[in-house]
Structure formats: C-alpha cells, structure tokens
Amino acid sequence: MELYPVTRLAAVTEATSRSGLDALLLTPGPDLRYVTGYDATPLERLTCLVVPASGEPFLVVPRLELPAAEHSPASRLGVEFVPWDETDDPYALVAARLGSVERVGVADRMWAMQSLRFRDALPGVRQELAGRVLRELRMRKSPAEVAALREAGAAIDAVHALVPGFLKPGRTEREVGRDIAAAIVDAGHATVDFVIVGSGPNGASPHHELSDRVIQAGEPVVVDIGGMMPSGYCSDSTRTYSVGEPPEEFVAYYEVLQAAQEAACAAVRPGVTCEAVDAAAREVIADSGYGEYFIHRTGHGIGLEVHEEPYIVAGNTEPLAPGFAFSVEPGIYLPGKHGARIEDIVVCTDEGVERVNNRPRDLIVV
CATH class of the missing domain: 3.90.230.10 (Creatinase/methionine aminopeptidase superfamily)
Structure with a gap:
C-alpha cells in the first residue's frame, strides 16, 4: 500500500476548495512530505508545491534540485515540475501562474523569509496557515x-x-x-x-x-x-x-x-x-x-x-x-x-x- 498515493493529492485539492482558500503554498517540511513524499532540502532557493483550489497543482523547484525532485515519490503523482534558474524570481513565477487570488494557505513550517517574499509578490493577498486545511487529513492515519x-x-x-x-x-x-x-x-x-x-x-x-x-x-x-x-x-x-x-x-x-x-x-x-x-x-x-x-x-x-x-x-x-x-x-x-x-x-x-x-x-x- 502506497504511503503517498495520488488520491492524497486529490483529497488535499478538495479540502483546499472547501476551505475557501484559493491555493496552498507548501515549502519543504512535513506538509510537503505528506502531500508528495518529496523530502526536499530546505534552502534559500524556493521549492514550493502550489495546490490551487481549482486547476492543476505544480511544483516550483530550483533547476539544480530538479533531479532530486524527479527521483522522489512526487514524480509518480502527475504533478507538473516548473524549474527556475538562478536569475529568475520564483515568487513572481508563482504569482503569475496563480493569477487573481485573495487568500492562500502557507505551510506551517514555511520560513518567514519566504512568507514575506510571497507577501511582496502577492500584494493584498491574505496568508493563512495551510495546517487548518491539512490537519484533518494528517491526523487520520491511513x-x-x-x-x-x-x-x-x-x-x-x-x-x-x-x-x-x-x-x-x-x-x-x-x-x-x-x-x-x-x-x-x-x-x-x-x-x-x-x-x-x-x-x-x-x-x-x-x-x-x-x-x-x-x-x-x-x-x-x-x-x-x-x-x-x-x-x-x-x-x-x-x-x-x-x-x-x-x-x-x-x-x-x-x-x-x-x-x-x-x-x-x-x-x-x-x-x-x-x-x-x-x-x-x-x-x-x-x-x-x-x-x-x-x-x-x-x-x-x-x-x-x-x-x-x-x-x-x-x-x-x-x-x-x-x-x-x-x-x-x-x-x-x-x-x-x-x-x-x-x-x-x-x-x-x-x-x-x-x-x-x-x-x-x-x-x-x-
């Protein structure tokens, strides 16, 4: 039995939609591991799984970390990988792909540095904890x-x-x-x-x-x-x-x-x-x-x-x-x-x- 099945990502998307949030932004840590099985290294370079309430999820990843992501369980989930280069702004990239949003859930363990960068890239967008969306799923172990x-x-x-x-x-x-x-x-x-x-x-x-x-x-x-x-x-x-x-x-x-x-x-x-x-x-x-x-x-x-x-x-x-x-x-x-x-x-x-x-x-x- 899979620890990180495709159905879990679908359940997270559905829970996001029910919560009234427009998207979840999950950076390296337990929330990202729970959804994808990808134990990404926390770095100053942004790795972020974006789970829109409607639409397809995608994983923004530094290009030099792309091989690790591709060899992780996340590669079996059908998630689009969006690599970014050293001179790119990954926060602007996420904002552009999300389009018009009002409320997003950020990973409970997201670094303050990243949260503030998302605040600048998504001005006026309310940030809430993703944990309130994921808690019901994470508490009930499969x-x-x-x-x-x-x-x-x-x-x-x-x-x-x-x-x-x-x-x-x-x-x-x-x-x-x-x-x-x-x-x-x-x-x-x-x-x-x-x-x-x-x-x-x-x-x-x-x-x-x-x-x-x-x-x-x-x-x-x-x-x-x-x-x-x-x-x-x-x-x-x-x-x-x-x-x-x-x-x-x-x-x-x-x-x-x-x-x-x-x-x-x-x-x-x-x-x-x-x-x-x-x-x-x-x-x-x-x-x-x-x-x-x-x-x-x-x-x-x-x-x-x-x-x-x-x-x-x-x-x-x-x-x-x-x-x-x-x-x-x-x-x-x-x-x-x-x-x-x-x-x-x-x-x-x-x-x-x-x-x-x-x-x-x-x-x-x-």
Missing part, C-alpha cells in the same frame, strides 16, 4: 501510515530492550546516550531525533538533555528516545529504569503512574475527546496526591513529525477517530529528587486502541 508507525514502534522497542545493558553505576548520562543513539540507527532508523537520559534528580526535568552527571546506584533513570524511519515516520517511547533498588517513595508513585498510563490507554476509542484521555490519566495521579507533579499534557500526535496534532490536553474537545495516532505519556516529577514517565504510541481503531509500543511497563531494575 492503513499504510499505521503500518509505518508499527514499524517505528517495533524499532524503538528493540532499542529499549538493550537499555538495561547500557545503564551501569559510574557511567555518565552522555555515555549511555551515545550507546542508545548508535542502537537507534542500528535498529533501522534513518535519523536519531532525541535521546533523553535523566538520572536521579535530572529525571524530574521532562526534557532533560544529556549531561556528564554520573549515574549512581539506587537511582531511577528516565529514558525517552525516538528517531525517524526511512519511511519518514517517527518513533517515540519512554521507559523508566532503576539502577539497583530504588527509593520506597519512588516505588509508591511509580505504581500510581503505571495505573494512570493504563487508564488513559483504556479510555481511547472513537468519539472520546482528547481532553477525556488526558483526564483519565490526570485523575488517577491527582487522586493519589501527586497532581501538582504531573506538569505536562498527556500526549501529542505523531507521524511525519514527532509532535503534531492531535494534542492530548485539557481544553482539546476534538473527538478521536479511527486512525488518530498519538502518545500516552503521563509523568510524575519530584523536583530535586527523581521522576518517572511511561510512554507508548497508540492508534485509535474502529473498536478501541492499538499500542505500537509493547515493551514491559513495569519498573525495570537493572
């Missing part, structure tokens, strides 16, 4: 995308299986992180997106970066890791370990955390709101007296980006639908002491929920 996320989940699970062998008293977080990064690539990822190894008090900082802190016996260690697969789809999973027997206080709240993560996963099914999944985890933690130590949302969408919609957070009344893929990752963090997080990527199915991460969620003592 069977091929779910398969890609399963592959990513299995790959990062294989790395977590190796982590106990890396965690030893006397090693630094950075040394462990280097081993994990190598394992992420060895497991089949194309790139390493992040490696968090939070030992002892550093585990109380959810986005702690690797440091030269030496891991001590009896300390919990939060390991949050992820990367991008050759498919372009991402992995992200957290497990918490203990190097030797952990403090009793930690064991007590880890059991609470495990129950909260299980409750949130069990809440996932079509029609349940994003905020209800967040509440399922948060209520367990709050009822046990640790509410003030759960300091972030329960989850985020994942796909071509590690963080994308939907966000599993209070105030998000978006109902889940089959194909929605996101993390479920409650955490408890005691400043100056230690912390813990358990994270799985899940997919909302017709019947309920599928986890794509399947490593044990019990505290792993090494």
